[in-house]
Amino acid sequence: MKVLPFKIPKPEHYALVYxxxxxxSFYDQLHQHxxxxxxxxxxxxxxxxxxxxxxxxxPDDILVIGSHLPxxxxxxxxxxxxxxxxxxxxxxxxxxxxxxxMEETKALQSFFTRATHGFKVVSEKEAMIQLFLRLKTSQKxxxxxxxxxxxxxxxxxxxxxxxxxxxxxxxxxYEGNRMRNIFEFTMSNFNTNITLExxxxxxxxxxxxxxxxxxxxxxxxxxxxxTELRVEHATKLLLSKNKLTVAEIAYESGFKNISxxxxxxxxxxxxxxxxxxxxxx
Numbered sequence: 001m002k003v004l005p006f007k008i009p010k011p012e013h014y015a016l017v018y019x020x021x022x023x024x025s026f027y028d029q030l031h032q033h034x035x036x037x038x039x040x041x042x043x044x045x046x047x048x049x050x051x052x053x054x055x056x057x058x059p060d061d062i063l064v065i066g067s068h069l070p071x072x073x074x075x076x077x078x079x080x081x082x083x084x085x086x087x088x089x090x091x092x093x094x095x096x097x098x099x100x101x102m103e104e105t106k107a108l109q110s111f112f113t114r115a116t117h118g119f120k121v122v123s124e125k126e127a128m129i130q131l132f133l134r135l136k137t138s139q140k141x142x143x144x145x146x147x148x149x150x151x152x153x154x155x156x157x158x159x160x161x162x163x164x165x166x167x168x169x170x171x172x173x174y175e176g177n178r179m180r181n182i183f184e185f186t187m188s189n190f191n192t193n194i195t196l197e198x199x200x201x202x203x204x205x206x207x208x209x210x211x212x213x214x215x216x217x218x219x220x221x222x223x224x225x226x227t228e229l230r231v232e233h234a235t236k237l238l239l240s241k242n243k244l245t246v247a248e249i250a251y252e253s254g255f256k257n258i259s260x261x262x263x264x265x266x267x268x269x270x271x272x273x274x275x276x277x278x279x280x281x
Contacts, residue, residue, distance in 0.1 A: 025218035031072065048073055056232060056236055065115075
């Protein structure tokens with residue numbers, strides 16, 4: 001199933017689509033689709049942008065991306081190895097407009113509420129992983145039954161939301177391409193000195209127009225987004241087994257000086273970089 005920017009075509013007569021993504025990287029273009037996406041990461045790691053928020057994904061993560069929620073997975077190819085992900089795609093009305101409103105399925109409503117902002121599964125992961133691994137060899141009916149089991153577990157599990165703000169309009173292909181260019185440019189250059197002039201040029205807009213455009217669609221300024229991306233990258237480096245100093249991590253993440261890095265990191269993570277690293281050793 002080919003994924004196009006902000007659209008995902010569904011094979012005719014299929015209400016539920018099972019997909020395997022295997023390669024050096026995942027599809028890394030910003031996109032959205034009507035279908036809700038449930039994914040299990042078998043191999044690979046990298047950055048995950050959902051809505052207005054930067055996250056990271058790694059092996060054994062289970063992700064839920066809601067309907068029309070813009071997202072992308074930027075694989076970290078520097079760590080080597082393959083990227084492998086198993087996914088199910090379906091819409092809330094795929095099995096009938098009132099299917100998930102019946103008494104028998106009302107217990108699943110919390111899943112759809114959580115999916116609105118996207119979420120990462122925290123508990124019940126082992127049981128859900130075993131269900132994902134059965135999908136490839138299952139017939140269509142069994143895949144549907146597995147989906148219901150996954151929804152049941154995802155409705156009651158502990159979870160972490162992936163986004164805090166949802167733009168209330170669907171993006172056109174033109175807007176989708178523009179936002180994709182902004183995110184691609186930012187993720188490729190976040191550790192350099194990005195200027196407002198440079199990113200505005202990528203968006204083909206004036207500086208003032210770009211600032212208003214980005215704020216309306218993410219509920220944060222561009223430089224707030226850029227700082228969060230830099231801090232999340234620093235977090236990954238702090239949690240890895242490298243021997244980089246805090247100052248080196250600050251530089252690698254795009255901060256010009258250590259004092260600004262410490263201040264921004266504490267504002268977002270509620271901890272200094274040094275304390276954050278010590279608590280997780």
